[in-house]
Amino acid sequence: MQETAADQHEGGHDTIARYSKKHVAASKGNFVLSVGVSSKILKHAAYQDGDEFTSMSYTAVTCEPDDFPGRYDLRQRRYNRQIKIALVVTMYNEDEALFVKSILAAQKNIAYLCSDQCPKSWGQDGWKNFVIVIVSDGRQKINPRVLTVLGVMGLYVDGVCRSSVNGDPVTAHIFEYTTQIAVDRSLNIRTRKEGIFPTQIIFLLKEKNAKKINSHKWFFDVVCEVIQPEVTMLLDVGTKPTAVSFYHLYRAFERNPLVGGACGEIAAEVGKNCEKLLNPLVATQNFEYKMSNILDKPLESVFGYISVLPGAFSAYRYRALRGEPLRKYFLGEKPGADIFTSNLYLAEDRILCFELVTKKDEAWYLKYVKSAVAETDVPDKLPELISQRRRWLNGSFFASVHALTNCTQIFQSPHSNWQKALFAVEFVYNAVNLLFSWISLANFYLAFYFMFKVSENVNSDSLPFGSASSNVSIVLRELYIFAIVAIFISSLSNRPQGSKWLYYGISALFSLIMGITLYVGGWSIYQAINNFNHRMTTNGVKQSAWEYFRSTTVFRDLVVSLLSTYGLYLISSIIHLDPWHCLTSMAQYMLILPTYNNIFMIYAFCNLHDVSWGTKGDNKIVDDKPMVAQKAGKAGEQVFEVEIPTESDDIDAAWSAHLGKMETYRGNPFDDGGKVDPATKKEDACKEFRTRIVLSWIITNALLIALFTNDQFVDKTFHPDPQNAVNSYLTFLFWSVAILSAVRFIGCVVYIALWWGEKTSDAASAPPIHKRA
Template identity: 50%
Template sequence: MPYPQAPQNEQEEPLPDIGGSHQRPHALSEYNYPLPRPLFRHRTHKMVQLTETGNFTVEIPVPDDLLSRAAYTEDKEFTHMKYTAVTGDPDEFVKNDYTLRQVEMERETEIFIVVTMYNEDETLFLRTWKSIVKNIAHICSKRKSDVWGPDGWKKIVVCVVSDGREKASSIHPKTLSAIGILGAYQEGVIKTHVDTTGTSAHVFEYTTQKYIDTDYKIKGANMFRKYDLVPIQLLFCLKEKNAKKINSHRWFFNAFGRVLNPNVCVLIDVGTKPSDKSIYKLWKAFHNDSMVGGACGEIYVEKGPFWYKLLNPLVAAQNFEYKMSNILDKPFESCFGFISVLPGAFSAYRYKALRSSNEEAGPLAKYFLGEKMHDTASVGTANMYLAEDRILCFELVTKRKERWILKYIKDAHAETDVPNTLAEFISQRRRWLNGSFFAGVHSITRFYQIFRSGHSGARKFGLLIQTLYNVINLIFNWFSIANFYLIFYFLVGGTLTNPNDPLYKAWPGIAYLFVGFQQLYLFALLLCFLAALGNRPQGTRIVYFMCFFLFGVIMLISLIVSGYAMYRSFPQTPEEWGGSSALIVLFSRPVFRDLLVSISATYGAYFISSFIYLDPWHMFTSFLQYMVLLPSFTNILMVYAFCNLHDISWGTKGDTITPTFVAPVIVKREEDGRVVADVDLPVEKQDINLKYQEFMAALGKDNSKKNKKTKNSKKAKTEKEQEDYFRYFRTRVVLFWMASNLLLVSALTTPSVAQVLNISTSGSNTNNPYLTVIMWSVAILSVMRFIGSIVFLVKK
């Protein structure tokens, strides 16, 4: 069915300014709830018949403005918004006979998109919404496809899940206004109780024909045709209480997914902006290969106009990390069919692959296990489920008797914003590092699950090779702070304290310079431990800035000395050449050989692969910033992460606020046996239109207010005991981690041990087995990643 014609004289809607804001009076009800202000001008009582199972579902007419510039104006999905007050757990959604409009209209769902959000503002929501709208329009433009076409939007459902309604930092009021403008929310409809049962989620359904641009312009049907846009089936789930992102995904997968039974589920975090064709390219990977169980695209850093955000060294360093991960790591893992983590910000799964089989619980059951065990789990398990998406990927690939693979789709891109302050960056990486470490241990120790899968013998062998690669990386990460210090100690110290070096002969005091920087290194490391124990990064910004600065200076010195050491390794006179070939002479000198191999393999892989992938710009805009901040990433982030193992929160603890009183649904039984509800609902079009105008006015001006947090000083004894246990476990892990790293440093820097191991720092050309092992190991791992990325590109 072609898209209907719209009026030709319609233009963009201006944002009205109706002036003023409605303040709730301070009077209290008999239940000590704040009494709400009158929402409507007219009588609003309405008798609503409940479903056969006693569920409260009602359809409310939408404001006239939603239809004034619409292409479709007759069907109920456009003229009415459906609201359902869902009681019970998301796992009971199907059991309690809740349903969704797509099922009622007998539509199949090919793509089910979820946008999860917490308290993000309307700017982040609109940038994500704009990209989703354009992606769906592109999918519907595939007129020669056997799946898509002009009516392809009927096979796509967009689900927006907001984590909490009544917490101080839950859904942003302007974001709620934006969703109201799209038609998927109306004030006065929400019911917090159905009879005596509390509502767990408020589900709004509407097929919207409105489009809000990131510059807050609201566009109607003619603008839809101009941009080739289409209607969108929008499902808005506003959870009553905050229960974290994993619970939002449980509503998406276990509640709505079981009803719609989609083919492909796409996960997007609010603020992430997929490019116009990315969702289609993800879907196409599933369509072309029936064994693809999950896929992800490239997530890149938002750089801003003229890439001005890269002027911040922290953003530039993260840009380099993201790029090299997408050029080396993801393609390498994709060759094995097992990507360790599909980023929750932009990834997709085949719903069939995630479900449980007849024999055992499926990947989704393992994925949601962490949500219910946080209060009783061990510290390791609790931290592991900070990276529950890694658990999902591992369980999916090793699913019993099946052979699902995970795939990287290079051409699917999504832009995301990254932390631009030290405090925010450190807090984010704490979750990432702790979650990935314990999730990595989980997958390594359960490598035997590979053999229960239905993969071929060759792929199982490849997965074992990948597991060995992960073991080596895990060991290197554990000893990272010791390795970094020892490289600095041997390389810089061996050059600056060498009595035979011309630089030392010209200025013997340079040895004291090394001692000074060595003490600064240890001082900065000590500061990291002191700041990490019992302090938030937001409260110790100056200390962390000092640490970043000191490690940055030390890294610059290390780079300069490394270059000088390689230069001094060259024969300086004809006698030193001795008539031999240049390669024989150079590779007979350990420092030159090891540095050349390590640097060529690592940074050569960076440069060559970036150019082969036709994406080299980060090498010129972000490489230096990454190199300078590398010791800070290793030392500061690792120390803070391990020193805060006891913290398994996402920073949302304690944000409670007095709940707003909402008149409950009063259930009655009529004489004819019908079960009805006497409720307050918007029934007059004047009231509905007025509230819609308020949504548009609220979106156009800054009227947000800071909510006050209330603290509950009383804690249960069990919570105290659990907190003590978590802290004690943290202490033991940190002590063991510090002891093992200190033991390595002490062993290799003790003269007697160094003599036994033939380790010397007396010259730039002397043998150092430790440096040789480290540098050759780094080179081998880099070469493996490089080969994997090339193989991926050739296969593509």
């Protein structure tokens, strides 16, 4: 059953809730308030009795997260519940559409875990084992529309929050309620008639804006320390897991007690009928995400160490995180860190993964779960994508350096010798990838440069652009160099949002150059095949196709390199039974690849001094009426005076007011006007660090280009045939790509074999539906 706000409202929009003064006894000196929920919330509820359904609890927290467990309590501990999964949903100022997308998806997952359709069903009371923790970063920053939705679900009441209690500033506001209502993306209410199970929710509204990592601190050090969940899951608002994703992710921990962390597939949201793929930026990210989940994550999972479990959707065994991993994870929120550490903690989830697998006295490893899928919105505009990748690239680069320089920690763990050997191989593989990432600017230019040289050597009588080929090559090289210089200049002085047309123009130029380069590569292969046929038919040379391929160096290297990249994409996708992105997004990815390699990399390195993640610098405390405890009663106990709806009609009116507001949101998406906070002043030391890194990077790549575009590196002594005149570095480059691709392919195949084995085992061990609890 789906009811609109108009159906539920009954009293109309003119009903006004009356607020009455109420004295609330202090709980150990703390302000903890129980607020009755509207009878309309319970109208279609499966459970209509019991404190967790009939009242919402509010706690004004006046301490830091580390001190919470000894001073406050949460309902789950009071009810003595064994929590299997605690899910944290972090948000900032996202609108109600993104919020309900994630929360409804989580509620559907709870329903699946408790249903007969689940192979390992928790049973009808299984919802008691699951808690959703919503952490919002700053009371002034939260979208008021989201508060309205929370009010409709029974998790928020206007006028309760206070900035201080007995003179102590409030650090967080905690609302607890077990709701039996869900709100869908059309802002319709769903109840048990649509399969919604009761959902234990803790809404933690931080008073100040203090970044996402601080939100995780409130989750781990406050909620998890109190309720002690078996598994913790992380989800960003706007990310939508499928209805079975939580089950598959949790099963990874059930199957193997040594799994300390796991992640599923993050998929780009492509829209209804794949309409979003019409945007080439979305299509490119769709292909990128898919190939990462087909090649990179499976390989790392086979090794046992996944370099990053995405914060948008991942899970950890709480017992594995306690101690050193969480301590290192939260170092990133401490002020005064140097520039290296600040960049390192742009990728704090990578630090957490490294510390987990290298934890002393405990042998944990990380796993990728292919069956657990979650969709997420991706940037559809170039400036936003550049800003996102600046954080990702800088964070991942410094985190990789940190992991490699501290890789010996793995030998202090109690992992088996076989597992340590696998880790060592992975660290070598990561070191090679890091080196290639450092020189990728030069390698990309050299590949473009050599492609034209190859086309001239294959058949000098037939060139890709005829007599104009030489001029085309020269013009494109000059344009390429101009584009690189323009990116460096703009990256050192302009925000992407402020120079968006410059970036769009350069990106289009790179796509044109890439398209021509791919054409030249295809032309070279075509001409090489023609040369073989010509030898066989005209010159009468008896040579097998394999012998020609083996002996014709240029042709061989080019074919091997192309097959080991684009061929690998297609073959591995077919093995994973997921090839459709190759048809819808591969061409866009190939054309926009130079933007990733050049624009994103240059902008990231040129802005190493910018270590902002998401804090907007607004940490003002809301100036509202403070909560003051007074002496009252014969025993002189402390009480607080608060104004809230107390009568049944007034409580219903307050809920109807929330519902009436939500009714007006349909067809009126939230728009913050694109406001931009003022840029913070950068310290000279940070800029100096940035300058040293960028200069080292430029010099390294420039030397490579100058060295290997020198004709002295073309070996014609032993191969007078132009088809065998080869640049030594080009051969090294092509075969390096082939070897790295082979490693990825082996990991992909091994993972899919293990995955099928797990599926078969689960299917064989699943009890019949009628015998489940």
